[in-house]
Amino acid sequence: MANRRITKAERERVDKILTLLDEYYTTEYKCYLNHETPWQLLIATILSAQCTDERVNLVTKDLFKKYKTLEDFAGADLKELEKDIHSTGFYHNKAKNIIECAKTLVTEYGGVVPKEIDKLTGLAGVGRKTANVIRGNIYHEPSIVVDTHVKRISGKLGFTKAEDPEKIEFELMDLLPKDHWILYNLQIIAHGRSICTARNPKCTECFLYDLCKWKGKS
């Protein structure tokens, strides 16, 4: 069904890459954003736009002590919330979106984070990337999260030539086995942080070098 337009050799190359990823980044890899509830992950993911997960975890550690419920966020003071999340950047938009998002969840969804992609992306501050993080990590629905790492590395590996995140998402869905969708994102982020970094990728240390299309200078 999947991968109809792909040659046998290319299919084998992709499968070898996936096998190696499984080997180096085991299935124990899970969500990098600390959270105890679905709505906490949603807020953490909204905060993670153009911000390291490390800093988000630093901020949410105090944030979730101060705002203990969705209702707390729905009723939060904008300026105060801006201060609370300031260090994550884009704080004005993020604070406004978090309050509006929390209000919608409380008033329209009974405080439950929906699993449908349309309902999720309908929430303030929630795009496809954030929606797929929720679908994958909370509801275990096969979904591909296209973030900056997935975009960069999938391109270098030759998995896609697309630039548009949504197009990349659908091309990867066609290329990767469904049972690997959620893990792929987590593995690629791990790889993107340790080896295939945006600035000086450590190609000489990369276990995927021989299988990589890019093979950039290290």
Place this chain on the structure above:
DNA sequence: CTCCCGATAT
């Protein structure tokens, strides 16, 4: 396409 935007590594 532009704007939002602080913190960190290089």
Place this chain on the structure above:
DNA sequence: ATATCAGGAG
């Protein structure tokens, strides 16, 4: 000084 970080909205 500049690039980059689990992007999204107008």
